[in-house]
Amino acid sequence: MVPEEDIKSALRKVPWFDNLTPEHFNKTAEMSQLRHAKAGEIFFHEGDKQDYVYIVLEGRVSLDIFVPHHGKVRFYTAEPNDVFGWSSVTPSVRQRTAGAMAVLDSIVVCIDAEKLRQFADEDHDFGYLLMRRLTNVVASRLMITRLQLIDMFAGPTEQKND
Amino acid sequence: MTDKTLTIGSTVALPKPELDLLMADLRNNGFQTVGPHLQDESIVYKEIAGLKDLPRGITTEQTPASFRMIQTGKERYFDFIPGSQSWKQFLFPPSHLLFSAVKEGKWQLKENDEPAPHYALIGVRACELAAIGIQDKVFLRDDFSDPIYRHRREGLFILAVNCLDPDATCFCASMGTGPRHTGGFDLCLTELDDVFLVEVGSELGRSLLSARNFELPLAFVQNTANQAMERAAHSMVRSMDTSDLPGLLTGNLDAERWMEIGKRCLSCANCTQVCPTCFCWNATDQVDILGKATRRERLWDSCFNPNYSYVVGGNTRPNIRSRYRQWLTHKLGTWKDQFGVLGCVGCGRCITWCPAGIDLTEEVAAIRAEVLA
Amino acid sequence: MTTTLINTAAHSAGYANKLLLPHWAEIVKIIPEAEGVSTFHLKFTDPEVQSRYHFEPGQFNMLYIPGYGEAAISMSSDLETANGLLVHTIRHIGNVTKAANRLKVGDVVGIRGPFGTSWPLDAIEGMDVVIACGGIGLPPLRGAIYQIIRNREKYGKITLLYGARTPADLMYPSEYETWQKAGFDMQVTVDRGDDTWTGRVGVVPMWFYHFRVDPHKTAILTCGPEIMMRFVIYEALARRIPSDHIYISLERNMKCGQGACGHCQQGPYFICKDGPVFPFRALENIFNVEEY
Numbered sequence: 001m002v003p004e005e006d007i008k009s010a011l012r013k014v015p016w017f018d019n020l021t022p023e024h025f026n027k028t029a030e031m032s033q034l035r036h037a038k039a040g041e042i043f044f045h046e047g048d049k050q051d052y053v054y055i056v057l058e059g060r061v062s063l064d065i066f067v068p069h070h071g072k073v074r075f076y077t078a079e080p081n082d083v084f085g086w087s088s089v090t091p092s093v094r095q096r097t098a099g100a101m102a103v104l105d106s107i108v109v110c111i112d113a114e115k116l117r118q119f120a121d122e123d124h125d126f127g128y129l130l131m132r133r134l135t136n137v138v139a140s141r142l143m144i145t146r147l148q149l150i151d152m153f154a155g156p157t158e159q160k161n162d
Numbered sequence: 163m164t165d166k167t168l169t170i171g172s173t174v175a176l177p178k179p180e181l182d183l184l185m186a187d188l189r190n191n192g193f194q195t196v197g198p199h200l201q202d203e204s205i206v207y208k209e210i211a212g213l214k215d216l217p218r219g220i221t222t223e224q225t226p227a228s229f230r231m232i233q234t235g236k237e238r239y240f241d242f243i244p245g246s247q248s249w250k251q252f253l254f255p256p257s258h259l260l261f262s263a264v265k266e267g268k269w270q271l272k273e274n275d276e277p278a279p280h281y282a283l284i285g286v287r288a289c290e291l292a293a294i295g296i297q298d299k300v301f302l303r304d305d306f307s308d309p310i311y312r313h314r315r316e317g318l319f320i321l322a323v324n325c326l327d328p329d330a331t332c333f334c335a336s337m338g339t340g341p342r343h344t345g346g347f348d349l350c351l352t353e354l355d356d357v358f359l360v361e362v363g364s365e366l367g368r369s370l371l372s373a374r375n376f377e378l379p380l381a382f383v384q385n386t387a388n389q390a391m392e393r394a395a396h397s398m399v400r401s402m403d404t405s406d407l408p409g410l411l412t413g414n415l416d417a418e419r420w421m422e423i424g425k426r427c428l429s430c431a432n433c434t435q436v437c438p439t440c441f442c443w444n445a446t447d448q449v450d451i452l453g454k455a456t457r458r459e460r461l462w463d464s465c466f467n468p469n470y471s472y473v474v475g476g477n478t479r480p481n482i483r484s485r486y487r488q489w490l491t492h493k494l495g496t497w498k499d500q501f502g503v504l505g506c507v508g509c510g511r512c513i514t515w516c517p518a519g520i521d522l523t524e525e526v527a528a529i530r531a532e533v534l535a
Numbered sequence: 536m537t538t539t540l541i542n543t544a545a546h547s548a549g550y551a552n553k554l555l556l557p558h559w560a561e562i563v564k565i566i567p568e569a570e571g572v573s574t575f576h577l578k579f580t581d582p583e584v585q586s587r588y589h590f591e592p593g594q595f596n597m598l599y600i601p602g603y604g605e606a607a608i609s610m611s612s613d614l615e616t617a618n619g620l621l622v623h624t625i626r627h628i629g630n631v632t633k634a635a636n637r638l639k640v641g642d643v644v645g646i647r648g649p650f651g652t653s654w655p656l657d658a659i660e661g662m663d664v665v666i667a668c669g670g671i672g673l674p675p676l677r678g679a680i681y682q683i684i685r686n687r688e689k690y691g692k693i694t695l696l697y698g699a700r701t702p703a704d705l706m707y708p709s710e711y712e713t714w715q716k717a718g719f720d721m722q723v724t725v726d727r728g729d730d731t732w733t734g735r736v737g738v739v740p741m742w743f744y745h746f747r748v749d750p751h752k753t754a755i756l757t758c759g760p761e762i763m764m765r766f767v768i769y770e771a772l773a774r775r776i777p778s779d780h781i782y783i784s785l786e787r788n789m790k791c792g793q794g795a796c797g798h799c800q801q802g803p804y805f806i807c808k809d810g811p812v813f814p815f816r817a818l819e820n821i822f823n824v825e826e827y
Binding site (some may be wrong): 039060062063071072073074075076077079080081082103104140143144147148150151152153154155 | 700732735745762
């Protein structure tokens with residue numbers, strides 16, 4: 001377990017936590033832990049019921065989905081300051097829809113998603129801020145997914161339409 | 163004794179048979195005389211030998227998507243309004259061999275060194291001469307000079323004719339290009355029942371006309387011609403308001419009207435092929451079956467052809483509405499950015515020869531109405 | 536609008552009066568780059584033509600294959616690095632470029648050029664430079680990369696964002712180390728990776744989410760699929776980088792390279808002569824118009 005001050009100083013470096021009130025910041029820090037992961041270490045598998053939301057401090061974490069006949073397809077990598085496992089914050093998703101693995105030696109913040117949801121329910125000011133920032137994460141993911149879906153580098157014969 | 167010395171700007175009366183001799187003189191001077199000729203139930207421009215090849219006693223009735231010829235029985239040669247062809251085909255040939263290449267060990271190039279013909283255009287209307295002026299700006303620029311066009315243009319004799327009987331698709335008056343010539347010709351005719359009035363525009367024109375048996379015109383003849391030209395200018399039923407061009411079109415690329423036109427336009431490319439200013443071209447290789455000899459040709463192209471804007475990965479203008487928008491915003495818009503003038507002379511060919519009867523004057527007015535609404 | 540377009544096109548091979556007449560060039564070397572992509576090193580067969588041929592990175596040649604026709608292909612190097620040879624990285628995807636794939640060392644092709652505008656390497660001196668490219672958009676920037684490295688002290692931070700479909704599609708991977716040694720921050724990203732890929736997976740524009748730029752001293756050079764450039768431009772503008780510091784290279788159907796055939800028009804521009812490299816300011820009103 002990492003001392004509490006380490007967590008706080010780690011969280012302060014993350015733009016995502018900018019402008020939280022001291023109370024909100026401390027409360028978030030209480031729910032968080034730091035995890036040092038070696039390259040190849042798994043954070044969760046597709047289908048896991050594990051309940052954390054993560055922020056990468058250093059390194060790189062891949063998100064993969066297993067596609068029958070294709071094996072694991074890596075569709076996203078979370079870079080420093082990136083959030084992954086964000087669907088744990090929504091009230092209804094309880095199962096991991098992708099697997100997460102450190103591709104480089106990484107340091108990540110793990111936030112207990114159940115506590116986070118509970119606090120958001122109790123304190124709507126915090127809850128609003130949390131959801132607003134989460135919306136940014138989701139919006140950027142959607143943008144990236146759209147650009148991948150378009151398959152912009154494919155040749156004309158590989159593209160679906162036309 | 164009268165003074166029959168001609169100078170540039172002189173106007174004389176020329177008995178009609180004398181035009182035949184003038185054309186013969188042109189041919190004797192190395193010109194290929196090309197002019198209007200009745201063919202294929204239309205009027206085409208092709209090589210003609212003399213008066214007998216001109217469409218005598220013919221007027222036309224042109225409306226959107228309709229071209230009719232009517233026999234008048236009159237001894238007049240230029241009463242019609244031109245058909246689908248324009249002089250563009252002589253200066254900017256629809257197909258032209260650029261070079262051939264043969265593989266004998268390595269590829270060898272052979273340039274097409276066939277000399278350019280010297281054309282004498284017989285019966286160029288004011289809008290048509292304005293169109294040649296526009297193509298001069300397109301093909302003869304500081305940064306690019308088209309050799310095929312330039313060689314033909316340099317050796318061009320222009321026998322102009324003033325329009326006296328515009329058709330319903332004409333709108334040259336509103337474009338400021340006609341119906342009366344204002345210069346740029348070698349000789350210019352105004353046709354009356356019995357005689358041509360001929361104005362001298364160049365030294366060569368003066369010299370050729372000097373050899374003919376002309377007369378000095380009396381006031382009555384000149385007045386008759388002037389009145390006829392005046393009438394022609396005021397008889398045009400169509401017009402284009404150019405006061406807010408090009409901004410009206412280039413500033414309203416999202417107008418609803420484009421969608422609406424897209425439903426009627428067939429993307430057949432007729433408008434671009436009959437247009438006397440449209441200049442787009444393609445280059446293709448005609449290769450023999452063994453792949454050892456090829457002819458590289460330049461061909462007319464059109465922004466309405468699906469392949470026109472093909473890039474790897476797709477067509478930048480897959481929909482007809484965007485092709486029509488490209489054509490019209492270029493012709494009446496960005497053309498001005500590129501060449502300093504609008505690309506339309508008001509000849510009306512695109513209206514007559516559009517199978518869907520799309521009328522650009524109406525479309526511009528509709529866009530204006532939509533924007534002002 | 537007061538944008539000045541940079542046109543350094545000197546028609547140095549001299550054939551202003553010969554419409555579409557190419558000069559022959561011999562293929563000296565062919566380097567396979569990726570699936571369906573290879574690099575050709577070419578030398579004019581006429582030494583006189585070779586000696587007066589000059590170009591700037593960002594310009595392009597029309598490459599002619601007898602019997603097939605011409606394709607506009609960017610310069611993929613600069614003259615110094617390639618010892619005066621012409622270097623063209625070609626994706627074998629169209630009629631002409633597929634035919635190019637069947638050519639061998641010693642074969643000849645026709646070349647006309649150079650045409651068009653070049654990357655504004657003088658105008659962006661003293662600035663941080665973000666080079667944002669994707670797929671076959673890297674080759675047109677490679678000459679600029681070489682020139683920046685050669686004059687490294689004239690520029691601030693250099694970031695190279697490069698996106699490709701898969702790791703196997705990445706071009707010139709053997710050169711990345713040199714570029715990094717020259718102080719380039721290399722951010723390579725692919726649309727999808729496999730287990731062995733430890734690099735980034737995502738898309739080029741997302742780099743802007745995680746890095747800060749100084750909008751007053753940052754220039755963007757972008758080349759790649761138009762949709763990618765569109766999002767790079769959105770992100771750059773959102774970070775208040777002025778539109779005349781964003782340079783974009785456009786691709787259109789081209790038949791002549793001289794603003795004559797009409798094909799490559801977009802708005803008032805002939806992309807072949809007024810472009811292919813434009814300051815985005817010149818395109819602001821037309822770039823995002825659908826199908827224009």
